[in-house]
Amino acid sequence: MCSVSWLQNNQSLSICFNRDEQISRSKAHPPQPIFKNGVTILSPTDPDGGGTWLSVNDYAITLCLLNLYEFQTINNDPAKPKISRGILVHNLAFCTSLENVITVIQQQDLAQFQPFRLLFISPTEKQELRWDGRNFEQYALPSFCSSSSVETQSVIQQRIEQFAEYHPQDVKAQLNLHQSHYPQKGAYSICMHRDDATTVSLSHLFINQNQVIFNYHNGSPCENHSSTTNTLMLNPHTQKHMASLFNNSFHS
Numbered sequence: 001m002c003s004v005s006w007l008q009n010n011q012s013l014s015i016c017f018n019r020d021e022q023i024s025r026s027k028a029h030p031p032q033p034i035f036k037n038g039v040t041i042l043s044p045t046d047p048d049g050g051g052t053w054l055s056v057n058d059y060a061i062t063l064c065l066l067n068l069y070e071f072q073t074i075n076n077d078p079a080k081p082k083i084s085r086g087i088l089v090h091n092l093a094f095c096t097s098l099e100n101v102i103t104v105i106q107q108q109d110l111a112q113f114q115p116f117r118l119l120f121i122s123p124t125e126k127q128e129l130r131w132d133g134r135n136f137e138q139y140a141l142p143s144f145c146s147s148s149s150v151e152t153q154s155v156i157q158q159r160i161e162q163f164a165e166y167h168p169q170d171v172k173a174q175l176n177l178h179q180s181h182y183p184q185k186g187a188y189s190i191c192m193h194r195d196d197a198t199t200v201s202l203s204h205l206f207i208n209q210n211q212v213i214f215n216y217h218n219g220s221p222c223e224n225h226s227s228t229t230n231t232l233m234l235n236p237h238t239q240k241h242m243a244s245l246f247n248n249s250f251h252s
Helices: 085-092 098-107 152-166 171-178 235-248
Strands: 002-008 013-022 029-036 039-045 052-059 062-067 116-121 128-132 135-140 145-147 197-207 210-216 228-234
Touching: 002 052, 002 062, 002 152, 002 171, 013 062, 013 171, 029 210, 039 210, 039 228, 052 085, 052 235, 062 085, 062 145, 085 098, 098 116, 098 128, 098 135, 145 152, 152 171, 171 197
Parallel strands: none
Antiparallel strands: 002 013, 002 145, 013 197, 029 039, 039 052, 052 062, 062 116, 116 128, 128 135, 197 210, 210 228
């Protein structure tokens, strides 16, 4: 139950992530820096599962996790409890390339995990890595992705159409979309509200040639809640590469 969008121009990459969760789930911990194996990451933490749904590192690589509810019952053996998908994301957060991420995933026993969509977003590559409970596949990543545990296909299609109609061209419009209640406040809106679940946080990552600015809004995006901002400097090699990319290219 989440929505993710990305917007890139010749100066920066902007990523928004609405996390939708059960109201009964514990409140997540805001992003904190972690250094391991020469890589620094920023990610919030889910205290229930112990992992994360979103990470970014100093190689300008962002990973976003969406549940694949359409295939949730495949290999769902109660005698073999699943490992939290967020643990996998946390372990992958220290990878320094798409190839590295794919290699680590393929080394896992994926049957341990419920189906998922892992979005790999960097200024140079955008890919969706999908595990449906039987097959692991790779797809080109669209500018907007969503998931829902209720009326899955209808909700996703409505949100995709909303994104296409709104078609944000700048960061302000992108953020407005993630705070929106079209067609009305409820299960179908990108800022989601149900009796049992709601959008519990909005993460906004702004990546330029030097750094990542991670703004974490801890609460429903349409309401005033506390927010935290962390800055992560890109490593020197990545800064050099980003300077060349952002000065000489345009992506949308």
